[in-house]
Amino acid sequence: MRLRNIPGARESIAESDYVIHDETTHKGKWHEVFGNNNPIHIEIGMGKGTFIMEMARNNPDINYVGIEKYSSVLLRALEKREQEPDIKNLYFIRMEAEYVEDVFDKDEVDRIYLNFSDPWPKDRNAKRRLTSDRFLKRYTGILKKEGTIHFKTDNIDLFDFSVETAETCGWQILVETRDLHNSEYNEGNIMTEYEKKFSVLGHKINMMIIKQPV
Numbered sequence: 132m133r134l135r136n137i138p139g140a141r142e143s144i145a146e147s148d149y150v151i152h153d154e155t156t157h158k159g160k161w162h163e164v165f166g167n168n169n170p171i172h173i174e175i176g177m178g179k180g181t182f183i184m185e186m187a188r189n190n191p192d193i194n195y196v197g198i199e200k201y202s203s204v205l206l207r208a209l210e211k212r213e214q215e216p217d218i219k220n221l222y223f224i225r226m227e228a229e230y231v232e233d234v235f236d237k238d239e240v241d242r243i244y245l246n247f248s249d250p251w252p253k254d255r256n257a258k259r260r261l262t263s264d265r266f267l268k269r270y271t272g273i274l275k276k277e278g279t280i281h282f283k284t285d286n287i288d289l290f291d292f293s294v295e296t297a298e299t300c301g302w303q304i305l306v307e308t309r310d311l312h313n314s315e316y317n318e319g320n321i322m323t324e325y326e327k328k329f330s331v332l333g334h335k336i337n338m339m340i341i342k343q344p345v
């Protein structure tokens with residue numbers, strides 16, 4: 132998702148208390164940011180943040196961090212976030228996901244959500260996909276041993292690639308469905324913005340939940 136450049140977006144983000152600015156200084160100490168030892172769940176590529184906000188609202192005993200690389204998109208999330216100051220367990224970071232290991236320590240993260248990640252259809256861009264082997268390795272560097280990745284997409288090619296990559300890299304596939312909304316896993320599912328948009332168009336939603344190699 133890339134929105135038209137919004138003048139002042141960077142400034143608004145820089146001033147916000149809901150955005151963590153010096154993210155690398157909290158590595159290994161995120162519990163201090165939240166003031167408790169609750170589990171940490173992150174969403175990489177949160178877009179406008181509706182999903183992670185709903186998750187944070189529904190699960191006050193879990194700490195959430197939403198990551199997004201574009202200021203213009205993060206600003207939209209921030210505008211919504213500011214309407215709900217009662218939510219205490221949610222922060223945003225504007226960053227490129229490839230640096231997650233600079234921000235979170237080994238065993239610091241309990242769950243990673245990847246929702247409707249950019250498909251990067253050309254083979255030469257495969258390494259940019261957020262479910263490529265390079266990214267899975269980075270996730271291993273921040274996830275707890277029992278931690279999981281929850282991935283949803285309507286894009287079949289990206290889904291096939293992701294399942295295959297996870298298997299090749301020795302991850303355990305805990306859940307795999309190619310029609311989430313008509314499956315047993317749909318109960319309690321929180322739809323993301325893209326998920327709503329694509330399911331209205333009749334696209335089936337794929338989901339996998341994976342656990343890292345032991």
Ligand code: SAH
Nearest residue numbers: 132176177178200227228246247323324325
């Ligand atoms: N998760 C949202 C948005 C999906 S679009 C939803 O399901 O509705 C994918 C989002 O991921 C875009 O906003 C894009 O800017 C962001 N993104 C893609 N690659 C990224 C990366 N490498 N690092 C951080 N954010 C990324």
